[in-house]
Amino acid sequence: MKNDTPTVGETIRRDFMMHSDVSVGTIASALETSIESVEALLRGRRGLEEGEAAKLARMFATSEQFWLDLDAESRSR
Numbered sequence: 682m683k684n685d686t687p688t689v690g691e692t693i694r695r696d697f698m699m700h701s702d703v704s705v706g707t708i709a710s711a712l713e714t715s716i717e718s719v720e721a722l723l724r725g726r727r728g729l730e731e732g733e734a735a736k737l738a739r740m741f742a743t744s745e746q747f748w749l750d751l752d753a754e755s756r757s758r
Contacts, residue, residue, distance in 0.1 A: 686754040690723035697741055711740045728752045
């Protein structure tokens with residue numbers, strides 16, 4: 682069975698970046714990581730690293746669990 686769960690990166694691009702002025706640099710600053718690391722996340726080349734779900738939750742006014750669940754589901758595809 683195919684898993685259609687979007688990756689964390691797909692969700693960030695579709696639900697947050699397309700509808701606001703949030704840039705890769707802004708996300709990198711919020712996650713305290715490099716632009717290259719955020720680009721890898723957005724392209725689905727890596728999942729979340731420790732602490733990033735909480736930082737995304739603060740940045741996008743969501744729950745940490747939302748990002749953890751999304752990451753776990755997309756990694757299982």
